[in-house]
Amino acid sequence: MNTPTKLGKEFYTRNTVTVAKELLGKIFVKKENGIYLSGKIVEVEAYDGATDEAAHTFGGMTERNKIMFNDGGYLYVYFTYGVHFCCNIVTDKQGSGTAILIRAIEPLEGIEYMAKKRYGKKIKIEKEKFNLTNGPGKVCQAFNINRKHYGIDLTGDSIFLLEQPKLKKSEIVISHRIGIRKSVDLPWRFYIKDNPFVSKR
DNA sequence: ATCAAGATTACCT
DNA sequence: GGTAATCTTGATA
Secondary structure, eight states, X not given: OOOOOBOOHHHHSSOHHHHHHHHTTOEEEEEEXXXXXXXXXXXXXXXXXXXXXXXXXXXOOOTTTGGGGSOSSBEEEEEETTTEEEEEEEOSSTTOOEEEEEEEEEXXXXXXXXXXXXXXXXXXXXXXXXXXXXXXXXXHHHTTOOGGGTTOBXXXXXXXXXXXXXXXXXXXXXXXXXXXXXXXXXXXXXXXXXXXXXXXX
């Protein structure tokens, strides 16, 4: 079996919506103390500050969102509701203010570690299997992603993505984004059809 | 200095 | 279906 290739700069520095659709099916990897946590990306949402009122960058650059104005290939992590972190992939060229929220992942490696992080103790994995990473806050908790990871370069080797075959169009569902109040009609949520790890609503 | 809102989740009835 | 939890950021003064 050949080892999948790490996605390079050229993957990320393209149009946000294009990258969002192609992110589905790719493997998200985080190396933590020598162990690997990984999973397949099954649900994402695109945000583009140029036209999209729901994007954090819509009102211009701030201390919080400045990484979104870098060129693609960095991690944008933010804290919300006093409770959760959310994890985004910065895209497109310098100055665009674009990123993609990772909403759900299908766990592959390090599942026991993820369960421990989610529940703070050992649990019956089978029972919570579909509840570990089926939402943006849950993904960050399971993968132990927090403000320390703000701005990480995805072409490095702590957090990165692995190339996978492109999905067929018929495997991708397009819909409106979840949990926002502005620009609600933009069709910028993408998920893998019939995948049980996609967040509900 | 103060304040309102938030790209969510878990737990309640 | 409703809402408490909990705190950072960014805007306004």
